[in-house]
Amino acid sequence: CGNAPKKALLGDLTVLFASYQVPEAMAHMADDVVWTLVGDKPVHGREAFAKELEAMSGNKAVALTIHAILTHGNDAAVHGEMHMADGHRFGFADFYTFTSAKGDRVQSITSYVIKL
Numbered sequence: 500c501g502n503a504p505k506k507a508l509l510g511d512l513t514v515l516f517a518s519y520q521v522p523e524a525m526a527h528m529a530d531d532v533v534w535t536l537v538g539d540k541p542v543h544g545r546e547a548f549a550k551e552l553e554a555m556s557g558n559k560a561v562a563l564t565i566h567a568i569l570t571h572g573n574d575a576a577v578h579g580e581m582h583m584a585d586g587h588r589f590g591f592a593d594f595y596t597f598t599s600a601k602g603d604r605v606q607s608i609t610s611y612v613i614k615l
């Protein structure tokens with residue numbers, strides 16, 4: 500399927516984010532990426548995004564389940580569950596916009612995270 504490479508990239512990015520492998524994840528972000536963790540202020544730029552992730556990195560996921568990855572053009576979504584090192588569980592849905600339909604650079608991410 501033509502969308503398989505993008506789905507594979509999204510699965511890889513989800514693992515990188517859950518394990519806070521920040522440099523590896525940032526390699527796929529546009530310079531002017533915008534990350535919105537719903538309920539917080541948007542974070543603008545790759546450097547600021549990396550700093551936010553580094554600040555959260557003390558509690559890594561010990562288990563990650565991806566329920567679905569959907570792609571259409573330059574838009575995509577991933578949802579699943581994370582079990583964290585401190586015992587908490589979270590459901591998440593991340594909505595991505597890529598710089599282009601065939602691109603591998605992320606322009607924006609909107610993340611919904613719910614404690615289970």
